[in-house]
Amino acid sequence: MSSTVLPSGCGICGKQKDLLRCEQCKVMPYCGPNHQSDHLQAHKSACNDIKECREVMEAEEIVLNDHLNTGFVMTAYPFDNSNTHPLPLYSFYDYMSACFTLIKATKRVRNHESTEAQLSYLMYMLGLCRSDVRGIRILVPPLMLSLNKDQDCYDFIKWWNSDYYKQDQEGTILPYVDITGDDPFEPVDFLEQHAVCLTLLKVKMFLDLQCVEESFFVLRPRLPREIVDQIHRSVPQSLIIRECRQIVRADREGCLELLLKLEEQIQQMHRMVSKRNQWFWNMLAHPVNWLDEAPDEYAIGSVEEAALTLCASYDAWRDTPNALDFINAITDTHPLLKDIRDVGPNSST
Numbered sequence: 001m002s003s004t005v006l007p008s009g010c011g012i013c014g015k016q017k018d019l020l021r022c023e024q025c026k027v028m029p030y031c032g033p034n035h036q037s038d039h040l041q042a043h044k045s046a047c048n049d050i051k052e053c054r055e056v057m058e059a060e061e062i063v064l065n066d067h068l069n070t071g072f073v074m075t076a077y078p079f080d081n082s083n084t085h086p087l088p089l090y091s092f093y094d095y096m097s098a099c100f101t102l103i104k105a106t107k108r109v110r111n112h113e114s115t116e117a118q119l120s121y122l123m124y125m126l127g128l129c130r131s132d133v134r135g136i137r138i139l140v141p142p143l144m145l146s147l148n149k150d151q152d153c154y155d156f157i158k159w160w161n162s163d164y165y166k167q168d169q170e171g172t173i174l175p176y177v178d179i180t181g182d183d184p185f186e187p188v189d190f191l192e193q194h195a196v197c198l199t200l201l202k203v204k205m206f207l208d209l210q211c212v213e214e215s216f217f218v219l220r221p222r223l224p225r226e227i228v229d230q231i232h233r234s235v236p237q238s239l240i241i242r243e244c245r246q247i248v249r250a251d252r253e254g255c256l257e258l259l260l261k262l263e264e265q266i267q268q269m270h271r272m273v274s275k276r277n278q279w280f281w282n283m284l285a286h287p288v289n290w291l292d293e294a295p296d297e298y299a300i301g302s303v304e305e306a307a308l309t310l311c312a313s314y315d316a317w318r319d320t321p322n323a324l325d326f327i328n329a330i331t332d333t334h335p336l337l338k339d340i341r342d343v344g345p346n347s348s349t
């Protein structure tokens with residue numbers, strides 16, 4: 001299964017600067033009116049869908065503002081205490097439902113700008129309902145990974161697996177904890193949820209570090225150090241690797257040690273996911289027929305749970321070059337995993 005890099009820029013030529021946005025959907029950029037006109041027929045259906053869903057969401061937002069009485073202003077950062085509103089769920093249920101419908105419509109435009117918009121909507125909703133009764137926390141990390149917001153992804157996962165979250169599952173007793181810049185190389189023993197996304201993050205870091213290690217030690221004897229450092233910083237997708245000065249300046253032994261640590265953690269998380277759900281890794285390797293619609297209900301360890309996780313995370317796996325090939329090679333060495341090809345989308349365990 002080949003990877004595909006998430007598109008960005010003009011919907012026709014990919015130009016990145018001096019862009020205008022489609023006034024209807026707000027997520028498709030163009031370099032000018034000519035390319036917008038050329039793309040009209042291809043974009044029209046998704047554009048109208050997004051526009052209609054946004055209008056419904058904005059109408060529900062007005063109703064929500066009335067509940068809050070103070071002009072409701074949401075920010076895209078839910079770890080701010082001022083962003084939490086102790087309202088009963090029914091007060092914002094319709095608004096959140098409209099947001100989810102808008103997110104589904106926005107996914108029809110597959111580009112960087114659309115993914116940014118989806119992430120913003122989800123983060124807004126986390127600010128509304130910090131107990132997260134709608135399972136938003138499952139959807140956020142894959143979008144962050146698709147956008148190469150890897151450190152943000154790790155910090156998000158770390159908070160939702162922290163003791164602070166466990167003490168505050170009912171709502172508003174404790175303040176949200178601002179976890180930033182935690183060490184993504186640290187052991188994964190703390191993990192109780194988000195195992196699939198953290199596996200992808202570690203795979204992404206491993207592949208980037210592997211490229212750095214190979215390019216750095218091939219080029220270093222031939223080029224000045226400052227040029228090698230510049231090339232090194234431009235190679236990785238992951239900012240975690242790109243901005244890690246210890247890696248840039250490390251000797252080969254140090255890089256190989258980090259690679260070994262990441263590989264061991266990936267194997268550990270692969271086993272962790274397999275133990276919790278024996279269907280998921282084979283479903284990721286054979287996703288056809290499982291991506292059409294996420295299940296509404298599931299049991300722990302079931303095919304439906306695997307399908308729900310797949311729908312949430314598959315784009316992030318696909319957007320990470322070589323990640324699917326890497327993890328599928330590990331899956332192939334685990335013959336005891338259940339073969340998803342023997343099961344239909346409506347079956348259960």
